[in-house]
Amino acid sequence: MLSHSLQDIRYAVRMLRKNPGFAAVSILTLALGIGANTAIFSVVNAVLLRPLPFREPNQLVRIYSEFPTMQLSKFWLSPPELIDIQRDAKSWQAIGAWAPGGQNIGTDSEPLRVTSAVITRGMIDTLGVQPERGRNFTEEEDRNGGPNVAIISHGLWIRAFGGANDIIGKQIQVNSQSTTVVGVMPPNFAFPPGSSDQADVFLPFQFDPANPGNRGSHFLSVIGRLKPGVTISQARSEMTSLMAGWKSENRAQHLLNPERHPVVMLGLHEDVVGSARRAVLLLMVAVAAVLLIACVNVANLLLARAESRHREFAVRLALGAGVKRMIQQFLAEGFVLVFLSAVLGIVLAFVGLKLILLFAPDSVPRTDEIRVDLIVLAFTLGLSVVAVFLFGLAPLAQVSERNLAHWIRSAGQRSIRGSSQLLRRTLVIAEISLAVVLVIASGLMIRAFWKLQEVNTGFDPNGVMSFSINLPATKYKNPDRLRFAETLQQRLASLPGVTSASLAGGLPPLRRINANDT
Incomplete structure (x- = not known):
């Protein structure tokens, strides 16, 4: 059994080397899906799943x-x-x-x-x-x-x-x-x-x-x-x-x-x-759909490639390989594709995480705990196994004992059976449907983002600059603080290009509400 598996893997590697275009497109497509899921699951794991670092x-x-x-x-x-x-x-x-x-x-x-x-x-x-x-x-x-x-x-x-x-x-x-x-x-x-x-x-x-x-x-x-x-x-x-x-x-x-x-x-x-739970879970659903689209894409590529391998399938079946042996070969080819894709996907996940942490809003908690750890790698492994079964067995739709006679007769011709055509059309329809849903959801999210940017803040921020300053209490007692503030305000107001200057205990909407407000 082990020798057969190693033989199948070696054969799968040779087939990918023989078809570099197919290999490159398939690996890159899957790597993008696996990488996106790995990166976002790192966020889900840190924000939602990992317990807080305190006792009980x-x-x-x-x-x-x-x-x-x-x-x-x-x-x-x-x-x-x-x-x-x-x-x-x-x-x-x-x-x-x-x-x-x-x-x-x-x-x-x-x-x-x-x-x-x-x-x-x-x-x-x-x-x-x-x-x-x-x-x-x-x-x-x-x-x-x-x-x-x-x-x-x-x-x-x-x-x-x-x-x-x-x-x-x-x-x-x-x-x-x-x-x-x-x-x-x-x-x-x-x-x-x-x-x-x-x-x-x-x-x-x-x-x-x-x-x-x-x-x-x-x-x-x-x-x-x-x-x-x-x-x-x-x-x-x-x-x-x-x-x-x-x-x-x-x-x-x-x-x-x-x-x-x-x-x-x-x-x-x-x-x-807090409210980050819903946003993070929606993002996880979105990247899961991306992976599903990637698997459908690769399944279509494998089905198209299987059409050119009828002679090979016919000879294998004629020599007594059997459907089970063919399944092993398909799984081996899927395993090699997914393994290479997962390695590239993890690299992409590290890059993606750096971008996520760079642009993550303050509303996302625990960003300092987001990382690719053993749990995330285990998730990637499980994801890869699922991906193998999602697309790796797609050519099986064309393999059955009943097809043996037909394939032997048509081994020298290109023949597309109705069941294969139906499966490929179904996969294309599913892929388009998922893509449309993602595009619509992305459009709605972008629209909501722009709406938030247009919210009236109650003041005009154009041309306004702010900075904070902290005076040591030991060097600046209350009268000294007041004199410093008055002098600073006067000097700022006298600068060229400055129309007005003022001092405040805090800026809206971040000022901390305290006793006088309640």
Whole structure:
């Protein structure tokens, strides 16, 4: 059996070398289909299938607030609201919170501007991922007025400090303040979850529970870890009961309540994936259709090629090869085609992934985790096996014991039987139908994209330039900041070609809504 298979493969290779035009067209057609599917499945695997890189991620829940009357959904929480939930809700093992920001980091070579996250001590415990070097923040470090300490990402440790072994306890400059590094997170730690702008520096929140600030100051992102055996539905029910109790107590204004200011909970993976799920799955369906079209194309080529091989088939059958032996030969030829196509397809997938990552919008989460790994290669292998059976057995439609006499009589002629013609016409119709569906779907997507580009933003962006600036708090106190801002605005307005200049705390529509807005 093995010797027959090797013989069939060698024969298939000789046939492809004998017909280089057919081989090139078939391999390239299949490679495009396999490559597209491999690249998009890499996205599907990273975004939808791969668990989040935290301990028991199915227990993690994203906690939001909402303002239905103001149409504000998936909103932040304020520190007093976080304290209420931590104190009264019993469904949680741990609850952590963070607020994003940016920091200037002093290094031995040059300062760096990095993304930061101010986190509560419970954030790392909630995620269940401990520092690979050093430790988490202590309770003392997370209190108001605590020491200046930081945990850094593995990437920043390598980039800025060369992976130095003495990093723990090292004094670094964070916004011109001497800060002690107490921990380094592991390489696969990605935070905030699903964000394209990962934090490199983690600082303790250090707010005072006795004086947490304004209830209307919503800026905290919150994640909770459910207790074992507690479902998200049970946690929601408990929160509804708590909000009803808080409302009846009327302890303070701006209190969480089920009607005007409810709490919303989503599984963390569901929250990270969000609306990208539908888009990614639609893209997967589209490239699957492309592969199907490629297989139909190659099947048609094989059928056309089979017409010129009637003499060969007739001689094989006459010598007692049998239909089963012919099937083995067809599968061997299909295997060789698919193997070469898969190798080229994987190369194309790597190129395609680079383009996808280059142009991927920020709305696609976990782009830093997209790669061709063993799972993706296993998918490509399975896809290749399916492709072999989709087109590799197409010539079998012309092979049967009943055709033997006809083929021997017509071996010197070109003969196209009705069944073969019908199959080829059916394949062409199917191919055209799939292509039309893809063209229409692509047209609708392009139309929707252009419609989004034409949405009225509420302001005229033409001729407008923007930039951001961060002033170290240690060098610029509040009066100095104001003077700097006024001077900067005056100098910008006096530049040639500048008609006006202004300063703002944030730009629409990205400005973070905070206390004064709610």
